[in-house]
Amino acid sequence: MTEPLLAIRDLTIDYAGHVQAVRKANLEVRLGEAVGLVGESGSGKSTLASAITGLLPSSSRILSGDIAFKGQVITGADRRAQAALRGDEIAMVFQDPMTSFNPVLTIGEQLVDFQCRMPGSPMEKLNRAVAMLARVGIPDPALRARAYPHELSGGMRQRCAIAAALLVNPSLLIADEPTTALDVTMEAQIIHLFRELRRDYGGGILIVTHHLGVVAELCDRVYVMYQGEVVEGGDVDDIFHRPRHPYTRALLACDPARITERTSYLPVISDSERAGFLRGSSL
Numbered sequence: 001m002t003e004p005l006l007a008i009r010d011l012t013i014d015y016a017g018h019v020q021a022v023r024k025a026n027l028e029v030r031l032g033e034a035v036g037l038v039g040e041s042g043s044g045k046s047t048l049a050s051a052i053t054g055l056l057p058s059s060s061r062i063l064s065g066d067i068a069f070k071g072q073v074i075t076g077a078d079r080r081a082q083a084a085l086r087g088d089e090i091a092m093v094f095q096d097p098m099t100s101f102n103p104v105l106t107i108g109e110q111l112v113d114f115q116c117r118m119p120g121s122p123m124e125k126l127n128r129a130v131a132m133l134a135r136v137g138i139p140d141p142a143l144r145a146r147a148y149p150h151e152l153s154g155g156m157r158q159r160c161a162i163a164a165a166l167l168v169n170p171s172l173l174i175a176d177e178p179t180t181a182l183d184v185t186m187e188a189q190i191i192h193l194f195r196e197l198r199r200d201y202g203g204g205i206l207i208v209t210h211h212l213g214v215v216a217e218l219c220d221r222v223y224v225m226y227q228g229e230v231v232e233g234g235d236v237d238d239i240f241h242r243p244r245h246p247y248t249r250a251l252l253a254c255d256p257a258r259i260t261e262r263t264s265y266l267p268v269i270s271d272s273e274r275a276g277f278l279r280g281s282s283l
């Protein structure tokens with residue numbers, strides 16, 4: 001079996017010395033596959049994603065375990081090495097595309113800046129940016145490149161953020177709740193875009209979401225987080241049809257229509273259910 005693109009082993013992270021946000025987490029992403037990371041709010045998904053990209057806040061600490069990218073351990077790498085890795089190999093799409101862009105620069109200027117570590121003249125980079133905007137489905141891409149972020153709809157901004165991430169041709173694309181800030185129609189469009197991109201993007205994709213529909217539509221494998229632990233992981237079909245952990249079962253038992261709502265109720269499992277699973281678990 002080939003080496004995973006990303007391998008997280010027994011990772012434990014805390015905040016301010018007391019909130020243990022991630023506990024002994026294990027997760028892998030291979031080249032060419034899309035992997036979902038699901039769990040309720042506060043289960044540690046974003047903390048885990050931030051650790052991969054080197055964007056953990058200073059109040060957090062990696063207490064144990066490691067993250068390997070292409071076989072090299074990157075936890076503990078200095079900030080400069082992490083920044084280079086983020087720029088060249090790992091790209092992230094955030095929930096709110098407004099946070100990805102500087103409001104006082106045009107989309108085109110920023111897409112050129114995102115390529116600062118790549119070869120080519122500013123004009124070549126702008127042309128590449130416009131071509132990428134077209135690829136992610138932006139109409140009149142040359143015109144949109146001259147627009148400021150606030151002049152675009154939320155869905156278009158998210159498409160621009162995906163274009164920005166893909167411009168550096170990353171091996172790993174991490175999307176943290178990429179559809180959560182969008183209305184249902186735009187969400188469907190962005191899911192469709194990711195499906196199209198999957199066809200010709202050869203890298204790995206990690207999609208962090210609380211929305212099982214996104215996982216069902218896009219992912220080959222899925223990991224489920226609950227209270228900081230990765231409680232189960234495997235092929236989407238297996239997990240969806242034969243969930244082992246009570247939290248996964250409860251999550252799947254929810255009315256899917258309600259899961260799509262941001263204010264949706266997510267299930268709570270009892271301590272005895274959880275303890276019963278852990279006693280019989282090999283995770």
Ligand SMILES: Nc1ncnc2c1ncn2[C@@H]1O[C@H](COP(=O)(O)OP(=O)(O)OP(=O)(O)O)[C@@H](O)[C@H]1O
Nearest residue numbers: 015019021040041042043044045046047048057059
């Ligand atoms: N900067 C921080 N300082 C202290 N605690 C934090 C910080 N960020 C997150 N936490 C805590 O760490 C735990 C995991 O949070 P995290 O944001 O990783 O979960 P999440 O699953 O991504 O949730 P959401 O879907 O709401 O973003 C929670 O208990 C949260 O309150």
